[in-house]
Amino acid sequence: MKPTNCWIVVMRTFILLTVSAAVGWAGLTYATVTRIPTVEVVSAPQCATAAEDWSATLAAHGFEVVRKDRDAPAAGAPCLTGRAAGFDLEGAVPAADVERLIRKRPRGISGLTMEGATGDQALTLNRDGTRSAFTPPPDKG
Known part of the structure; x- marks a missing residue:
């Protein structure tokens, strides 16, 4: 029995829609996983010069940087801060x-903070108010 033209058109359409949906889903997943993180500086x-330098470094590492200026900081507050993915950054934390x-x-x-840090080693701002050297868990692999 020979397939009719209508049957061939239906099968081609089904295959095309299935492949299109798979490609679209993969593209959406890729875009979600690899979205560019934003750092608000x-x-x-x-501290304008330091902010420009830090912003350029972050951008060179693939971050999207949004700059905001503010008045003089309150006593004891850092003059250069940032926020990325819900985390606070104090000073020019290495990218x-x-x-x-x-x-x-x-x-x-x-x-993370650079205030009180020695060299390029950032310190963590712990939720309990303490600080410690930033040593994230190793990659699993």
Whole structure:
């Protein structure tokens, strides 16, 4: 028995729709997983140069940077801050540390700071108010 033209058209349409749906789903999943993280950088006027340098470094590492200026910080507050994926950033935290923080999302950490840090080693801003060296858990693999 020979298939009719109508049957061939129906099968081709079904296959085309199935493949299109699979490709669309894969594209949506890829876009969701690989979306570019945004870092909001806020600085006081006296830290504008540091904010520009940090913003350029973050952008070079693939972050989307949104700059905001503010008045002089309150006493004791850092003049350069940021926010990324719900985490607070104080000072020019290295981009690699920001990437690891977002990727690992360690529990008990509200952000990272460079205030009081030695060298390029960021400190964690722990939810209990303490600070410690930022050492995210190793990659599983």
